[in-house]
Amino acid sequence: DVLETSHRGVVVVESREPISPDLEGLRALPEPVDPSRPFVLFDTETTGLGSGTGTVPFLIGVGSWEGDQFVTRQLLLPEQSDEAGYLEAFEACIPNDAILVSYNGRTFDWPLLVTRFRLHGRRPPSFGEHLDLLPLARAIWKHRLPDARLASVEAGVAGVRRDHDLAGALVPGRYLDYLRHGRGTLLRDVLEHNRQDVVSMALLLRVLSRDLAPVGRSGRADGPVHPGDLGGLGRAYARKRRHEEALACFDAAMERLVEPWETQAYEGIAMERARTLTRMGLRTEAEGAWHAIALEGGRHAAWAWLHVAKHREHDAHDFRGALAATDRARALAERGRLFGRRDRHVERDLAR
Numbered sequence: 108d109v110l111e112t113s114h115r116g117v118v119v120v121e122s123r124e125p126i127s128p129d130l131e132g133l134r135a136l137p138e139p140v141d142p143s144r145p146f147v148l149f150d151t152e153t154t155g156l157g158s159g160t161g162t163v164p165f166l167i168g169v170g171s172w173e174g175d176q177f178v179t180r181q182l183l184l185p186e187q188s189d190e191a192g193y194l195e196a197f198e199a200c201i202p203n204d205a206i207l208v209s210y211n212g213r214t215f216d217w218p219l220l221v222t223r224f225r226l227h228g229r230r231p232p233s234f235g236e237h238l239d240l241l242p243l244a245r246a247i248w249k250h251r252l253p254d255a256r257l258a259s260v261e262a263g264v265a266g267v268r269r270d271h272d273l274a275g276a277l278v279p280g281r282y283l284d285y286l287r288h289g290r291g292t293l294l295r296d297v298l299e300h301n302r303q304d305v306v307s308m309a310l311l312l313r314v315l316s317r318d319l320a321p322v323g324r325s326g327r328a329d330g331p332v333h334p335g336d337l338g339g340l341g342r343a344y345a346r347k348r349r350h351e352e353a354l355a356c357f358d359a360a361m362e363r364l365v366e367p368w369e370t371q372a373y374e375g376i377a378m379e380r381a382r383t384l385t386r387m388g389l390r391t392e393a394e395g396a397w398h399a400i401a402l403e404g405g406r407h408a409a410w411a412w413l414h415v416a417k418h419r420e421h422d423a424h425d426f427r428g429a430l431a432a433t434d435r436a437r438a439l440a441e442r443g444r445l446f447g448r449r450d451r452h453v454e455r456d457l458a459r
Contacts, residue, residue, distance in 0.1 A: 119182055132316035147208065150212075150216065169182065179302050206235055214239075281297050319337070337357070338356070338375065361380065397414035408439055410452070
């Protein structure tokens with residue numbers, strides 16, 4: 108279709124997907140999101156990877172829910188001289204109270220679009236909030252994926268499989284070829300690549316809302332949620348000082364860590380759980396958690412013995428017991444040095 112603007116027309120390609128609009132669980136994210144507001148998911152394809160004035164976003168995919176359908180509208184810039192109308196069409200897609208959703212959009216896509224608006228003497232569109240999924244993906248899912256690229260996350264988390272996807276590095280060249288030759292077929296793969304990026308963000312929102320975010324409130328994980336994902340979500344809550352939700356996630360994660368090969372993951376989550384109990388002032392429970400880690404004898408045992416010592420000295424006033432725990436930590440630290448695994452943080456606290 109061609110969308111008329113106050114300047115010249117803009118090419119719009121529309122597609123629809125049956126993706127549930129139930130995003131109520133997003134209220135429980137470490138940075139809460141109000142699901143009653145309109146969601147606008149966006150992704151750009153550009154003439155380069157820079158963020159300066161020479162980089163032009165020639166395709167903007169904009170996704171939103173209409174009833175039970177997720178609708179993606181892709182705005183294509185036919186000629187660079189048409190950019191004023193193109194930006195006007197994009198602005199019309201963003202309600203004033205919208206929640207923008209992107210993947211690395213805070214760092215790249217949105218600043219680039221702001222630059223284009225300012226070059227045309229226009230104020231950038233106003234909106235309510237901006238939810239960038241990349242930091243969440245790094246916190247929650249990167250532990251079991253090769254990297255945090257959208258292609259890796261969508262495949263590992265939402266089960267997306269792209270067939271014959273165009274590599275992002277080839278996108279600028281396709282657009283330049285289109286400008287030279289005027290053949291729309293050159294952009295077919297670019298459009299599909301961009302459409303899937305927007306749809307994949309909608310699928311990730313659904314996973315967050317349905318499977319993960321509610322755990323912080325209920326303490327229960329419904330469905331096949333990976334325990335490492337729950338640990339990552341717990342750490343995200345802890346960074347926001349939302350300790351009760353963090354503890355609920357760590358508890359749910361530890362209930363699911365049953366396989367022998369998950370020992371390292373168990374140790375890390377057990378440490379986070381013990382730290383959270385300490386921050387919450389639940390001293391008896393914290394001492395029990397640190398003691399359990401110490402008795403396991405894993406890579407964090409020396410550190411755990413020091414926490415046991417602190418509890419015995421400051422809370423129980425058991426000075427002999429505190430010294431005994433410190434001696435256990437010292438023995439483990441010395442053994443670690445012999446095997447080239449020196450922990451300077453433990454050694455610093457031992458001296459103290």
